[in-house]
Amino acid sequence: MTAERLTFAATTALYAVAVCCVLVADVQAQKPAPPPLLPPLVQTCPMHPDIVETKPGTCPLCKMNLVAARLDAAWMCPLHAAVIESAPGSCRLCARTLVPVTVSLAWTCRGEVNKEHLEPGLCTDGSPRITKRTLRPHGNHNPQHGGQFFMAPDNWHHLEGTYPVAGRFRMFVYDDYARALNLAALGQISGRLVAEERYDPATRKTTELRVYPLRVSKDGTYLEADPGHRAWPSRLTAKVTLKKGEPEHRFDFTFAAATVDPTAPAPRQARAGRSNPTPTRAAAPAAPAAAAVETPAVATIELPPAAPTPTTIPEIVDAIRAKHAEIGALVEKGDFSAIWVPAFQAKDLALALEPHLAHLLENSRAAAEPALFRLVQGAWRLDAVGDTGNRAEVELAYRLFGEAMADVSAAFRTQ
Amino acid sequence: MSAPRSARSERMHARHSLIVAFGTLAAMSWLGTGTLAHKPITSPFTFYEDVLPITAIQCGACHAPDGVAPMSLLSHESAVPWGESMRLELVAGHMPPWASIAPQDRFRDTRRLSARELNVLLTWAAGGTPPGDAPKAIAAEPRGWPLGAPHQILALPSLDLPADVARTIKEWVLPLQAIAGRRLAGVDLRPGTASVVRNARISTRRPGAAGSERIIALWVPGDQPTLLPAGAGWTIEAGSELVVRVSYRKRWDREREPATDSSTLGLYFSDGAGAEAVAMTARAGDGGNAPDTRTASLTVAEPVEAVALWPEPAVAGATVRIESVTPAGARAHLATLAPRQDWERRYWLKQPLKLDAGTQLEVKATWPASAQPPPPGTILVGVDTLATH
Numbered sequence: 050m051t052a053e054r055l056t057f058a059a060t061t062a063l064y065a066v067a068v069c070c071v072l073v074a075d076v077q078a079q080k081p082a083p084p085p086l087l088p089p090l091v092q093t094c095p096m097h098p099d100i101v102e103t104k105p106g107t108c109p110l111c112k113m114n115l116v117a118a119r120l121d122a123a124w125m126c127p128l129h130a131a132v133i134e135s136a137p138g139s140c141r142l143c144a145r146t147l148v149p150v151t152v153s154l155a156w157t158c159r160g161e162v163n164k165e166h167l168e169p170g171l172c173t174d175g176s177p178r179i180t181k182r183t184l185r186p187h188g189n190h191n192p193q194h195g196g197q198f199f200m201a202p203d204n205w206h207h208l209e210g211t212y213p214v215a216g217r218f219r220m221f222v223y224d225d226y227a228r229a230l231n232l233a234a235l236g237q238i239s240g241r242l243v244a245e246e247r248y249d250p251a252t253r254k255t256t257e258l259r260v261y262p263l264r265v266s267k268d269g270t271y272l273e274a275d276p277g278h279r280a281w282p283s284r285l286t287a288k289v290t291l292k293k294g295e296p297e298h299r300f301d302f303t304f305a306a307a308t309v310d311p312t313a314p315a316p317r318q319a320r321a322g323r324s325n326p327t328p329t330r331a332a333a334p335a336a337p338a339a340a341a342v343e344t345p346a347v348a349t350i351e352l353p354p355a356a357p358t359p360t361t362i363p364e365i366v367d368a369i370r371a372k373h374a375e376i377g378a379l380v381e382k383g384d385f386s387a388i389w390v391p392a393f394q395a396k397d398l399a400l401a402l403e404p405h406l407a408h409l410l411e412n413s414r415a416a417a418e419p420a421l422f423r424l425v426q427g428a429w430r431l432d433a434v435g436d437t438g439n440r441a442e443v444e445l446a447y448r449l450f451g452e453a454m455a456d457v458s459a460a461f462r463t464q
Numbered sequence: 465m466s467a468p469r470s471a472r473s474e475r476m477h478a479r480h481s482l483i484v485a486f487g488t489l490a491a492m493s494w495l496g497t498g499t500l501a502h503k504p505i506t507s508p509f510t511f512y513e514d515v516l517p518i519t520a521i522q523c524g525a526c527h528a529p530d531g532v533a534p535m536s537l538l539s540h541e542s543a544v545p546w547g548e549s550m551r552l553e554l555v556a557g558h559m560p561p562w563a564s565i566a567p568q569d570r571f572r573d574t575r576r577l578s579a580r581e582l583n584v585l586l587t588w589a590a591g592g593t594p595p596g597d598a599p600k601a602i603a604a605e606p607r608g609w610p611l612g613a614p615h616q617i618l619a620l621p622s623l624d625l626p627a628d629v630a631r632t633i634k635e636w637v638l639p640l641q642a643i644a645g646r647r648l649a650g651v652d653l654r655p656g657t658a659s660v661v662r663n664a665r666i667s668t669r670r671p672g673a674a675g676s677e678r679i680i681a682l683w684v685p686g687d688q689p690t691l692l693p694a695g696a697g698w699t700i701e702a703g704s705e706l707v708v709r710v711s712y713r714k715r716w717d718r719e720r721e722p723a724t725d726s727s728t729l730g731l732y733f734s735d736g737a738g739a740e741a742v743a744m745t746a747r748a749g750d751g752g753n754a755p756d757t758r759t760a761s762l763t764v765a766e767p768v769e770a771v772a773l774w775p776e777p778a779v780a781g782a783t784v785r786i787e788s789v790t791p792a793g794a795r796a797h798l799a800t801l802a803p804r805q806d807w808e809r810r811y812w813l814k815q816p817l818k819l820d821a822g823t824q825l826e827v828k829a830t831w832p833a834s835a836q837p838p839p840p841g842t843i844l845v846g847v848d849t850l851a852t853h
Contacts, residue, residue, distance in 0.1 A: 102544075103594055103595060396583065415569035430555050
């Protein structure tokens with residue numbers, strides 16, 4: 050289970066706990082529940098939804114007048130995009146766990162769905178307006194097929210790599226709304242899958258040893274390659290040119306086990322044998338088929354026990370080290386898009402150390418101040434590179450973060 | 465330039481929405497209130513309350529309405545379109561422009577944000593760039609002479625940049641015979657048109673005398689000018705001239721407009737008979753280097769105090785590590801720098817560093833795979849020293 054899912058699961062569980070607490074509190078107080086607050090109004094561009102302002106004005110890109118909108122967090126079915134709910138839960142159509150997304154919130158009436166209102170209320174026929182939630186660009190960064198989800202450096206394309214059976218790689222490509230590209234758009238993408246490569250520091254050149262072209266699948270919904278399978282975890286690099294003439298981008302995928310697509314029919318035992326396809330160039334034997342199909346996409350949720358909030362310098366430093374270890378584990382298993390969670394937690398811990406600088410001796414303080422800066426910067430850097438899926442950049446960011454953490458630890462422990 | 469309010473901001477909205485929801489719900493469980501907060505603008509920091517107090521001090525020297533930087537960070541309106549660029553530059557460590565990586569407490573007048581300041585700027589830039597409730601622009605203070613009135617002011621020739629010329633480099637040569645024999649403690653530059661003067665290399669030389677160039681100042685916008693320690697100086701030899709190499713470049717939003725600059729130099733003389741400043745330079749070796757690396761070393765001939773060092777333009781883009789090795793073999797890390805192109809400056813040590821005769825300074829510059837290191841023989845780093853005997 051990815052950390053992102055764990056976070057989501059934790060959020061879901063806490064939500065449930067919180068709602069229960071609220072209900073209990075309200076019942077105890079015997080007060081009517083107040084109406085829910087609406088998200089505040091913001092101003093967006095009709096042509097460039099990336100533009101979000103707090104005050105009316107014109108779009109800095111196209112100079113069109115901004116229009117009012119309400120942005121909100123919502124939960125969407127990974128399979129049925131039409132199912133967008135206001136709270137965590139399960140899809141009403143397929144019972145799959147909803148995933149968090151960002152939406153714009155509006156209200157409409159039957160027969161005039163294109164006329165949107167920014168407040169709930171009554172329609173002309175006296176019926177209540179219908180809540181309408183529309184996905185925002187980059188509002189959905191959830192894998193849709195159980196794989197690893199990255200955002201391309203062009204900030205528009207999104208890619209999801211899956212490994213449905215040992216030795217077979219699929220890459221789904223989406224737009225900024227996480228909508229799958231059609232066949233025509235997919236056909237413009239060229240790339241290859243590199244299963245093994247070697248970097249020579251003497252010549253500063255990388256030699257690709259096992260390379261497989263990425264081809265459009267027969268049904269035209271994804272790109273695929275059959276690299277064969279050697280061992281778990283399986284590390285595969287997609288080198289992709291998203292548009293002719295543009296630079297090539299690198300996406301590093303790590304699969305600890307075969308991917309189980311939540312949108313696919315439930316795996317049947319009879320299909321287990323297909324997890325061991327004939328490798329095209331693989332020399333090593335494939336992993337046991339049973340291991341591939343027995344790994345569930347979403348494991349049983351086990352929330353970690355709530356850790357006490359660290360307050361003393363040693364406690365905070367230890368907590369940062371623990372977060373560093375968490376990040377390291379995510380890097381190791383290639384779960385880059387989940388790195389931002391412990392990275393930001395470490396950042397907040399580092400900021401909690403700043404008031405303690407005054408308690409340090411001058412020499413320690415002189416070393417601690419820049420180290421704290423580097424730690425905070427490192428956390429933001431990890432957040433930034435984690436989305437892109439480039440292992441080299443992630444590992445570099447992690448190394449710099451670790452160096453800063455070591456310096457912070459040393460400075461605060463020599464006081 | 466990235467699009468304003470980019471996809472990044474939206475993604476941060478999504479993330480922070482979850483964080484906010486998480487925190488809000490947790491708080492609700494404690495407080496028992498029945499409300500649910502929504503927060504599409506996720507940054508708790510606003511421009512006028514939180515960001516401006518930082519940018520006015522840390523960035524305002526250049527990022528002012530008529531400054532040399534491509535945008536002003538002194539008003540919400542001018543800063544917002546550059547929020548994503550701010551995030552990229554800050555995360556990459558490009559801004560504020562300060563090349564010293566470690567140890568960061570080695571040098572004077574560091575241009576560095578605190579951890580809290582960095583977090584405020586990044587959270588604001590990535591979290592919706594809210595303006596805040598008390599909008600008021602802070603005008604940048606005009607730059608006078610930070611070191612006080614100079615002993616002598618020299619005017620550089622006026623330069624016209626026509627509408628079709630966006631950038632140029634000029635080398636102005638000024639005679640110094642009127643002050644021959646005096647000793648310079650430093651030189652500052654005051655730009656006439658701040659938005660076009662990018663950097664300046666100010667040195668003295670004797671025409672025809674090879675190797676006579678001495679770098680007096682490396683000026684970049686917003687820098688704190690510095691003088692040699694009291695009593696020390698560069699003696700102006702007879703026949704010397706002042707060479708001022710200035711890089712002019714118009715701002716992107718004024719590239720098609722004609723511009724004129726009339727900058728001035730402020731000369732500060734040393735009032736004592738202290739040590740003469742002598743520069744030592746380390747040139748790249750001609751063998752044994754990896755393709756991405758150049759090494760250089762210099763040996764201290766007599767006891768000196770190092771007071772400053774500067775990376776040469778040739779090492780822009782590289783990571784430069786400088787170590788000292790005493791005659792007894794004791795090795796110490798002096799500095800690691802990551803200099804950037806067009807930000808050539810001198811780094812003044814907080815405390816002069818005593819170097820015994822026979823001490824070696826070793827320089828190792830490493831370039832990323834995409835860059836080509838300079839040829840052997842190129843000066844990588846210079847060190848300003850004062851004789852101690």
